[in-house]
Amino acid sequence: MAKLSAPSGFRDFLPDAFRKRAELMRRIREVYESFGFEGMDTPALENLQVFLGKGGGENEKLMFHVMKRGADLQRSLEKGGQELSDMALRFDLTVPLARYYNTHRAELPAVFKRYQIGPVWRAERAQHGRFREFIQCDVDVLGSASMQVEAEVILATSTALAKLGFSGLTVRLNSRPLLNLLVRSFGIGDEHVAAAFVGIDKLDKVPPEEVKKELLEKGISEAAAAALLAFSAATKTSASAALFDDVSKRTGEAGARHIAQLKEVLALTPELPSGKLVFDPFLARGMDYYTGPIFEIASEGVPFSLAGGGRFDGLVDKIASGKDPAPLPDGRPGGVPACGFSIGFERVLLLMEEKGLFETASRAADVLVVVPSADAAAEALKLGVELRAAGLRADVYPNAGKPVPQYELAQKKGIPYAILADPEKLKSGTLEIRDLATRQNTPVPRAELAQWIKGKLGMIP
RNA sequence: GUGGCUGUAGCUCAACUGGUUAGAGCGCCAGACUGUGGAUCUGGAGGUUGGCGGUUCAAGUCCGCUCAGCCACCCCA
CATH class of the missing domain: 3.40.50.800 (Anticodon-binding domain)
Incomplete structure (x- = not known):
C-alpha cells in the first residue's frame, strides 16, 4: 500500500490518462479557435479583494486561501488573527477574467473573444464527478451586449462537445432577472429569492413535496410555495412557445424585455451539433454575477451538469469599484457587457469513460x-x-x-x-x-x- | 464544512465469535527451454494488515485520532 497519496480531491495522472486528457483539451481548443476565440491565461492566485463580494455565491466560501507571509502574518496574528489571508486560488475562470480585462483593457480589442482552459480550485468534499482541483474550458465575449454572443458561446460549446463524441444533449436556457421576477410573482420576498432558487434547482431530482418542505423550512409561505410548485408542474408539459406565454403572464411588463432576449437567442442560434436548445423557466444557477440569459448542459442519468454559463454584464466594473455599475436608462445593466460558457472538463471526461466514447486509444509513440x-x-x-x-x-x-x-x-x-x-x-x-x-x-x-x-x-x- | 460506509502483497480478494511464523489467484523477477513475445517447468522477491495511539495475556479483527476512497447533505463544472 502506498504510504503517500495526493491530497483528497486532488489527483495524479498516469501517462495513459494524461494522453487522453491532453487529446481532449486539444480538440476543445481547436473548436474554440475555429470560432476565432483567442487563447489567454491568468494566474492561479488572485489578490483576495478580487474575489470577495464579486458574485461567486457559495463558491466564495469554498475558496482555498493563501496565508499572509512573514511580518504581515505576524501583524495579523497580533491583531487577533483577523484577515490572515491576502490571496486565494481562483474558483472559476470568470472572475479572474473580469480582473484581467480591467488590467489590460487598453491593450484589448473593443470586443474581446477569449478562451481559457485551465485548473480551478474549490475546497469542497470530493465525490463522484467533483474534485477540489479541476479543469474548466471557458469561452467568453466581453464588450458586446448583443444576443449574438449568447448564440455564439452556446454554439461553440455544443460544437466542442460534439467534437468529443456527444450527441442528444439538452442546453437549457433561462434568464436570471426573469427567474427573479417569476419567483417574486408568487409572493416570495427578496430575502427568500436565493432559497427559492436552490429549491427550484432541485425540482428535476427531488419530488415536489420534498422541495416544498424545504421551501417552508426556509421561511417561504405555504401559499407562495404551493403556487410556485403548481406553476412548475403545469409548465412541465408545455412546449416552448406556451411556456413563454405562461411566464409572460406572471412577469408582465417587467419580464417582457427578458423574454424577448431569450426568444432572440433561440432565433439566432443555429441548429446545435450535439443537441437542442430549450427554454426552461426554472433553470437557476449558483453564481450571483449573472445579469441576463443563463444556460446549462446536463446529461441524463448524471447528477451534475456538464457545462454552465450566462451573461455577466458589469462584473468587470464591479471588480474595480466594488459595487454594481449604474444601470442604463432603459433598465439594462450598465458597465462592460460580457457573456460566457464553461465546460466542466472532468465531468465530460468521466461521462465519456462511462459511455465508452473514446473511439481510438491514443499511443505514446508511432x-x-x-x-x-x-x-x-x-x-x-x-x-x-x-x-x-x-x-x-x-x-x-x-x-x-x-x-x-x-x-x-x-x-x-x-x-x-x-x-x-x-x-x-x-x-x-x-x-x-x-x-x-x-x-x-x-x-x-x-x-x-x-x-x-x-x-x-x-x-x- | 456535516454525517455514514470502506481501507489486508503491484491488482482482485481470503483469514469462525480477537488467539500460534497473515494466505490464494493473477502479475512481477530469476533460471531452464525458446532464441524476434502470449506455452510449460523450477525457484524467488514482495505486506510495520493506510498511519499514530489505546484496551487486552493476546488485535488485521475492539476503541480514539488521523490520512485516503466512496455515498448522502451542502453546493456545483
Missing part, C-alpha cells in the same frame, strides 16, 4: 526502435533521428537487451510498430518492421521505413 545489443545502440539512436525527421514519433528503447521485453513495453504503451535494430540487417540496408498486434514482420529498406509506417497509420493523405 514506432519503437528495439535495441538488441549494445553495439547496435548508436545506429538505433540514429535511426530514431531519421524516423523523427520524417515526421514520426519514434521511441528508442533506452537499454540494449532481449527484444521480447521491449516488444512488451511497446504494446503496453500502445505503440503499433517496432523496428529491430539488428546489426546484420543494418548492414544490409533492409530492416524488418514488426506489427506488434499481428506479430508479422515486413522487410523494408531503411530509407522507406517512415513512409511505410505513415502509410499504415493513415498519416499520408
Whole structure:
C-alpha cells in the first residue's frame, strides 16, 4: 500500500490518462479557435479583494486561501488573527477574467473573444464527478451586449462537445432577472429569492413535496410555495412557445424585455451539433454575477451538469469599484457587457469513460526502435533521428537487451510498430518492421521505413 | 464544512465469535527451454494488515485520532 497519496480531491495522472486528457483539451481548443476565440491565461492566485463580494455565491466560501507571509502574518496574528489571508486560488475562470480585462483593457480589442482552459480550485468534499482541483474550458465575449454572443458561446460549446463524441444533449436556457421576477410573482420576498432558487434547482431530482418542505423550512409561505410548485408542474408539459406565454403572464411588463432576449437567442442560434436548445423557466444557477440569459448542459442519468454559463454584464466594473455599475436608462445593466460558457472538463471526461466514447486509444509513440545489443545502440539512436525527421514519433528503447521485453513495453504503451535494430540487417540496408498486434514482420529498406509506417497509420493523405 | 460506509502483497480478494511464523489467484523477477513475445517447468522477491495511539495475556479483527476512497447533505463544472 502506498504510504503517500495526493491530497483528497486532488489527483495524479498516469501517462495513459494524461494522453487522453491532453487529446481532449486539444480538440476543445481547436473548436474554440475555429470560432476565432483567442487563447489567454491568468494566474492561479488572485489578490483576495478580487474575489470577495464579486458574485461567486457559495463558491466564495469554498475558496482555498493563501496565508499572509512573514511580518504581515505576524501583524495579523497580533491583531487577533483577523484577515490572515491576502490571496486565494481562483474558483472559476470568470472572475479572474473580469480582473484581467480591467488590467489590460487598453491593450484589448473593443470586443474581446477569449478562451481559457485551465485548473480551478474549490475546497469542497470530493465525490463522484467533483474534485477540489479541476479543469474548466471557458469561452467568453466581453464588450458586446448583443444576443449574438449568447448564440455564439452556446454554439461553440455544443460544437466542442460534439467534437468529443456527444450527441442528444439538452442546453437549457433561462434568464436570471426573469427567474427573479417569476419567483417574486408568487409572493416570495427578496430575502427568500436565493432559497427559492436552490429549491427550484432541485425540482428535476427531488419530488415536489420534498422541495416544498424545504421551501417552508426556509421561511417561504405555504401559499407562495404551493403556487410556485403548481406553476412548475403545469409548465412541465408545455412546449416552448406556451411556456413563454405562461411566464409572460406572471412577469408582465417587467419580464417582457427578458423574454424577448431569450426568444432572440433561440432565433439566432443555429441548429446545435450535439443537441437542442430549450427554454426552461426554472433553470437557476449558483453564481450571483449573472445579469441576463443563463444556460446549462446536463446529461441524463448524471447528477451534475456538464457545462454552465450566462451573461455577466458589469462584473468587470464591479471588480474595480466594488459595487454594481449604474444601470442604463432603459433598465439594462450598465458597465462592460460580457457573456460566457464553461465546460466542466472532468465531468465530460468521466461521462465519456462511462459511455465508452473514446473511439481510438491514443499511443505514446508511432514506432519503437528495439535495441538488441549494445553495439547496435548508436545506429538505433540514429535511426530514431531519421524516423523523427520524417515526421514520426519514434521511441528508442533506452537499454540494449532481449527484444521480447521491449516488444512488451511497446504494446503496453500502445505503440503499433517496432523496428529491430539488428546489426546484420543494418548492414544490409533492409530492416524488418514488426506489427506488434499481428506479430508479422515486413522487410523494408531503411530509407522507406517512415513512409511505410505513415502509410499504415493513415498519416499520408 | 456535516454525517455514514470502506481501507489486508503491484491488482482482485481470503483469514469462525480477537488467539500460534497473515494466505490464494493473477502479475512481477530469476533460471531452464525458446532464441524476434502470449506455452510449460523450477525457484524467488514482495505486506510495520493506510498511519499514530489505546484496551487486552493476546488485535488485521475492539476503541480514539488521523490520512485516503466512496455515498448522502451542502453546493456545483
